[in-house]
Amino acid sequence: MVNRTAAVLRANIIRNLRIDWKYKLNFITDLAWLAVDVITFLFLGQVVASSDIDNFLYEGFLKEFLVVGVIYWVIFTRAYKDGVSVIPNEAALGALGFIITNDITLSDLIAGQFSSSTIKTSITLCIFVLPIVAILSYIRIGETTILQPLVITLEILILSFLILIISWIFMLGITIVASTLNVIFKKSGPLTFLFSYLLTMLSGYFFPLEVLRTFGLSTLEQVFYLIPTTNMLYSLRSMLIIGTIPLNILFIVIINGIVSIVLFILAMMLMRKITRKAAYSGTLEFY
C-alpha cells in the first residue's frame, strides 16, 4: 500500500516536473514574482520602520497614501487582467477562426473588454468603495478620524478625472502590448500578470518611492517617475491627500497624454503585425 502510494507520488512528481520543464518561461516568471515581492515588502518595511525619509510628503498619512493607491490601481488592474485574458478566452470558446476570418482586430476585442471592465469597476468604486472611504473619514477613534478626509475641490476633481483618463489610455496600450505575448507564446498568462504587477509596484503603490533614497537609489527613483502611471499616481496623491496641485501639472498631463496616445497607437500596430505573423507561424492555433 505504502509502496503503491510512493510510486504514484513519485510518478506524479516526475511527470509534473517534466511538464514544468517544458514551460521554462514559467520558472523564470515565478522567480521574478518572488524577487518583486521580496523587494516590495522590504521597502514597505523600511517605510514603516524609518521616519527619516527626505522630503516624504505623507508623514502621518500612510493609510491615505495606500488608500489612494488602491483606488487608482483597482480601476486598471481588473481591466488589465480581463484584457490580457481575451485571447485565451476566445480560444477556449473556439472563436479565433471566426475572429480571424472576419478580419476582426484583436486590439478591438481587447479594448472592448478593457472598457467594459473599467465601467464595472468604476460602478463598484462609486457605489461601495468611495462611500466607505467617506464614512471612514467621519468615524473618530480617540482624537482623530480613521482616515483623513480627501481634499476635493472642483479643480482637483477635474485634474483627477483627466489623470484617470490618460492613465486609462496608457494602461490600455500596455494591455494590448502584453496581449501580444499571448499571440506569440503558449501559456504566457503568468508573464503578462507579472508585467502589470511590476508597473503597480514601480508606481509606488505599496511604498513611497522616496524610500529608495535611504538605500542610495535616488537615480532609480527618478527613472521610475518617468513612467506615466508613476508620476500620475504621484500627482493624484499630492492633490487628494495634501491638497497640493503640483506646479508642473499641465506639463505632466500633456506629456503623459501624448505618451499614452502614442503608446496606444503603437500597441495597435504591433498587435496587427504580430497577428499577421501568427497567420504564418500558426501560433494562434497553440490554444
Added chain:
Amino acid sequence: MTLTSDRKIIVKDVHKYFGKKHVLKGIDFHLPDGENLAIIGPNGSGKTTLLRTLASIYLPDKGSIQIGPYDLVTQTRQARRLLSYVSPNLSFHKKLTLRETLDYFSDLQGVEWRNQQELMDDIDLTRMLDSPIEGFSEGQKAMTRFLIALMKNPKILVLDEITATLDVKKKESIIQYIYELDEQRGLTILLIDHDPSVVDRLCEKLLLLTHDGKVMKYGNTSEIIKQIPYAFDVKVIPHPSVDIQSFVQELGFSHRIMGQMCQFYAKTKNEVDEITTELLNRQEEEILEFSVSGLSMEDVYWHWLLLLGIPIEDRTKRLDFR
C-alpha cells in the same frame, strides 16, 4: 467583375511550414465558379492546414491562392469579405440567449442578423430567440453556427468537419439544409468530411492528399468515388493472441490491416451478412469485437493509394482489395 468570378479558387504551388515541419508541399488546383470541393487525406496529411489556409486563418509561406478576384496574401481583407468559416469548435456563452448571441456576432461582422429572418424560420430558430444557449441541442448549436456564418452573405463557405459531433439524424438534416442553401444561393463550399455520402452529395470536386502533404488526386467526386466498388466496411478487433495476417487470409475478403485491427470491405448488404456470419462463428476464440458501417473517406483514400500504386509508408498498414 462578374458575380461568378467571386467564387473561383485558384491555388498555385502552395507550401506551408510550421517551424521546420513542411506540412503542405506544392498544392495546386483550380476550383471553377460555384463548384464545391472536399479535401480528403489521412491524419497528418495537412488537410486541416490546407482548409485553414484557404480560409485565411493561416497564410501560405510560398505560392499563391486566389479567392475570387483577390490574392489571399496581398488582398487578405477583401478575400475575407467573400468567405465564412464554420467550425464545430465555435461555442457560445451558455448564459446568453440566442438573440444576445446573434447580436454579438452580427455586431462583430458589421451586419444585421434580422435580415436572415427567412433563414431563421427555415431552420426553426425563431422560436428559440429568447432561450439561453445552455438549453440548445447540438443540432441547434450547429444551426446557430451556420446562421452566424451566413449573416454576411458569403460567396464561399469553408466547413471544417462540421458534422463530426452530430448524430446521423442531425447530420442528415444539416447536410440537406446546406444542399438546399447551395442550390438557392450558388455558394462555393470547401469542406473536410469523413462521410462519402456527404462528400458525394455536396461536392463536385475531390482533392486527395498524400500522408506527407502533396496532391495525390484531384478530380470529379463522382468519378473518384465510383471507381471504388465497396459500400460498407466491417471493423474487427481480433484477440491479441490471433495472428492477424493469417486471420484475414483465412476469411478471404477484401481487407485493410491497421496494427492489431482490421477492416473488411463489402460491396453489398449480402456480402456484409457473409462477413458477419463468418465473424460470429469465430467470435468466442478469435474476436474481441466488430462493427459495421458505411465506407468512410479514409477508405476511399486508401483505395486510391493502391490504385495509383503509391507505396504505404506505414508498415503496420496493409491493403488487399480483391
